[in-house]
Amino acid sequence: MSKTVTFRITRGTGEKTELVDYQTEVGEGMVVLDAVHQIQAESAPDLAVRWNCKAGKCGSCSAEVNGMPRLMCMTRLGEINLDEPVTIEPMRTFPLIKDLVTDVSWNYEVKKRIKKMKPRKPDNEDGSWLMDQEDVERPQEFRKCIECFLCQNVCHVLRDHKLHAEFAGPRHFVYAAQLEMNPIDTADRLEDLKGPDGIGYCNITKCCTKVCPEHITITDNAIIPLKERVVDKFYDPIGKLFRVFSSRDS
Amino acid sequence: MGDWDTFDYDVIVIGAGGAGLRAAIESAERGCKTALVCKSLLGKAHTVMAEGGCAAAIGNVDERDNWQTHFADTMRGGQYLNNWRMAEHHAKEAPDRVRELESWGALFDRTKDGRIMQRNFGGHKYPRLAHVGDRTGLEMIRTLQDHAIHQTIEVHMEVTCLKLLKDGERVSGVVAYERERGRFRVFKGKAIVLATGGFGRAFRITSNSWEYTGDGQSMAYHAGAELKDMEFVQFHPTGMVWPPSVRGILVTEGVRGEGGVLRNSEGKRFMFDDIPPLYKHQTADNEEEGFRYTQGDKEARRPPELLTRDHVARKIMKEVREGRASPHGGVFLDIAWIKDRVPGGAEHIKKKLPAMHHQFKELAEVDITEVPMEVGPTTHYAMGGVSVDGDTQMTNVPGLFAAGEVAAGLHGANRLGGNSLSDLLVFGRLAGEHAAKFAGETSSGSVDEADIKQAFADALAPFERESEENAYMIQKELQGKMQDLVGIVRKEDEMKEAIAVIDQLQGRSAKVGVDGNRDYNNGWHTALDLLNLMTVSEAVARSALDRKESRGAHFRDDFPQKEEAEANHNTYIKKGPDGEMQLSRKEKEPLRDELEKIIAEEQK
Incomplete structure (x- = not known):
């Protein structure tokens, strides 16, 4: 398999962008990122693309390939119709820096405000803890996250409604969930999730889950349980009464 | 030009993988004003790629294990070419460093009684690698990152360092550019920690990411620091070989640790053919015993697939060269065969090796629970690097420290799998500690404005030139030549040719021009990386040429045996007064008696 294919790639900075066609020869087993690199080497040396590992482990090369949010390094050309031009555009939810590179720094700011890990006293004298495999498996699913921010990119609360100031987004709910479900953590993040992190804005359309390259069941396993915990704590009148009395007793 | 932003710190850490993050955390905890400068976004550094685990003698799975x-x-x-002081620090301190990660949020796989699980790996006598499936590096970098963001560390993301600044003998700062708009920055610091990783991008087939261009080694060398053991480059035995675009991507040693076996095109377990004398007594001599070892039988000896990486890589090359290769020029790595022998079958494999299952499925359309993988050696790790003091991690340049892959010493002629992640933690912390102490005891040095202006003028020169040469093409040529001439099997005439080629390519790099402007310009970045790649490549070739024997990862076709006469020195590289590369040999420091005894005891 060797053929010449047209790639239609976003070029430009800020608001001034255009789609530019590049042609290059593609071979067996190539992924979209290979084609982008080849175009860089052959005809567009200053084409901006962010990438690191090229093995689906670092989450740097997120983009929209024919409109689908994907990691370029894990998208094989074999699964795309190559008779039509292949469109490669940057993630739309974040400000564009140049070409395929976006400014994702907002994500790093949001993460900082989520309460950090606060472990309980160690179980053993050497400072270690005992945890069952079964109990670590739930948060381990969330710790597979490679921070590609594709979930943030497709979430309509951010993408369409631009509620970046009031909503932490699926990535950070997954992050909060793994902390909340860490067997030795003692911090309480529910008030923040309800308030500044705005988990209530999520109306569980599951777009985030669909695009996650790590196949994390973001909505069902992370967001919904967190929403339930928030409801239990703040909206359940019986539970509230129970807490009032039990705190009096203690 | 003429314009830059200046920042002032106590400690500057360059690189934000495991070692850099750990160093920055330590420095900040000790009250130093700390900067973390990284070439990529935070959390994307190469540590993220580590798969199998982090070696630490916690003794959770086999209580016989200990630091000795x-x-x-x-x-x-x-x-035995290791810096033994570092090997001692490492073995003693790794358990604490691993436990500390749990308090910061890491969740390792567990034993039945709820402690940190440990797995078998090549060259480790007992199951020793704390792990999370086959994504241990991700767990580690994320844990460190999430801890670091709550410290008072100023992070400069997507900022690439170009050149170290000195005040007399000592280091006083570093000049850099940010990728986004190509603007320049000058970081002034009392102490600098290099944690920039390795230089796998000097080779064509590599498991390393684009960042791995030897920046730290090269900057240190040009600032007068010594490089050491540069001939020892580890070729990991198992990288993907097909399809071509993924060639080199790592296939974790964990596959073999879980029972995966290597076969040639004739279906033969060729690893049983040739077991080195140093390891004979602890290696299984039949398939059954080897399998029992991987499944946790403490009486069994390890299968020969778990011999050290240098040996396994050469054995694979031998099969390929002698015509017993798999269809795409590798050998077969089969984990599917254990399906009928373990509870859970295919599910067990997916659970133990989820990332491998995913990687082969997505990139090669191969289901590893059904059919064997095709694998072959890939450039993986630099044992050599910047020479440091074993107790403080300081280089011979006062105030300049190095930790992790960029530093030499811990691994000697060959690194054991799993010793890299623990290296990052132990020596990241140690470098952070001593950089902080150094900063506390000294005042700021001065930086020379003429030096700064020169560095920036050099960086901008490619924009002034007509594009006679293309940076991407020169990089590609260098990688091809290094792979072919200074790769797994080396010969005198080929290495001499390599040195001549590097010289030529260096000349051509000076003619590279770049298009476009300074905004996030990958072509420009590639052009700027070339100097570093050339420097480390030349150091590797010269060191390899000088070591006339085969030892560890360094294999000479013309000197295929270990030589007693070569056993007692390390190779050093230094920049001479006229800018030429100087090589010297230095005797190893004799081991402390107590440590000598431990080694003798363990060899019994």
Whole structure:
């Protein structure tokens, strides 16, 4: 398999962008990122693309390939119709820096405000803890996250409604969930999730889950349980009464 | 030009993988104003790629394990060229560093009684690698990152360092550019920690990411620091070989640790053919015993697939060269065969090796629970690097420290799998500690404005030139030549040719021009990386040419045996007064008696 294919790639900075066609020869087993690199080497040396590992482990090369949010390094050309031009555009939810590179720094700011890990006293004298495999498996699913921010990119609360100031987004709910479900953590993040992190804005359309390259069941396993915990704590009148009395007793 | 932003710190850490993050955390905890400068976004550094685990003699799975055994294993693996002081620090401190990660949020796989699970790996006598499936590096970098963001560390993301600044003998700062708009920055610092990783991008087939261009080694060398053991480059035995675009991507040693076996095109377990004498007594001599070992039988000896990486890589090359290769020029790595022998079958494999299952499925359309993988050696790790003091991690340039892959010493002639992640933690912390102490005891040095202006003028020169040469093409040529001439099997005439080629390519790099402007311009970045790649490549070729024997990862076709006469020195590289590369040999420091005894005891 060797053929010449047209790639239609976003070029430009800020608001001034255009789609530019590049042609290059593609071979067996190539992924979209290979084609982008080849175009860089052959005809567009200053084409901006962010990438690191090229093995689906670092989450740097997120983009929209024919409109689908994907990691370029894990998208094989074999699964795309190559008779039509292949469109490669940057993630739309974040400000564009140049070409395929976006400014994702907002994500790093949001993460900082989520309460950090606060472990309980160690179980053993050497400072270690005992945890069952079964109990670590739930948060381990969330710790597979490679921070590609594709979930943030497709979430309509951010993408369409631009509620970046009031909503932490699926990535950070997954992050909060793994902390909340860490067997030795003692911090309480529910008030923040309800308030500044705005988990209530999520109306569980599951777009985030669909695009996650790590196949994390973001909505069902992370967001919904967190929403339930928030409801239990703040909206359940019986539970509230129970807490009032039990705190009096203690 | 003429314009830059200046920042002032106590400690500047360059690189934000495991070592850099750990160093920055330590420095900040000790009250130093700390900067973390990284070439990529935070959390994307190469540590993220580590798969199998982090070696630490916690003894959770086999209580016979202790630091002495870990120390002896590390020294044997390194063919005794290791800096023994570092090997001792490492073996003693790794358990605490691993436990500390749990308090910061890491969640390792567990034993039945709820402690940190440990797995078998090549060259480790006991199951020793704390792990999370086959994505341990991700767990580690994320844990460190999430801890670091709550410290008072100023992070400069997507900022690439170009050149170290000196005040007399000592280091006083570093000049850099940010990728986004190509603007320049000058960081002034009392102490600098290099944690920039390795230089796998000097080779064509590599498991390393684009960042791995030897920046730290090269900057240190040009600032007068010594490089050491540069001939020892580890070729990991198992990288993907098909399809071509993924060639080199790592296939974790964990596959073999879980029972995966290597076969040639004739279906033969060729690893049983040739077991080195150093390891004979602890290696299984039949398939059944080897399998039992991987499934946790403490009486069994390890299968020969779990011999050290240098040996396994050469054995694979031999099969390929002698015509017993798999269809795409590798050999077969089969984990599917254990399906009928373990509870859970295919599910067990997916659970133990989820990332491998995913990687082969997505990139090669191969289901590893059904059919064997095709694998072959890939450039993986630099044992050599910047020479440091074993107790403080300081280089011969006062105030300049190095930790992790960029530093030499811990691994000697060959690194054991799993010793890299623990290296990052132990020596990241140690470098952070001593950089902080150094900063506390000194005042700021001065930086020379003429130096700064020169560095920026050099960086901008490619924009002024007509594009006679293309940076991407020169990089590609260098990678091809290094792979072919200074790769797994080396010969005198080929290495001499390599040195001549590097010289030529260096000349051509000076003619590289770049298009476009300074905004996030990958072509420009590639052009700027070339100097570093050339410097480290030349150091590797010269060091390899000088070592006239085969030892550890360094294999000479013209000197295929270990030589007693070569056993007692390390190779050093330094920049001479006229800018030429100078090589010297230095005798190893004799081991402390107590450590000598441990090694003798473990060899019994």
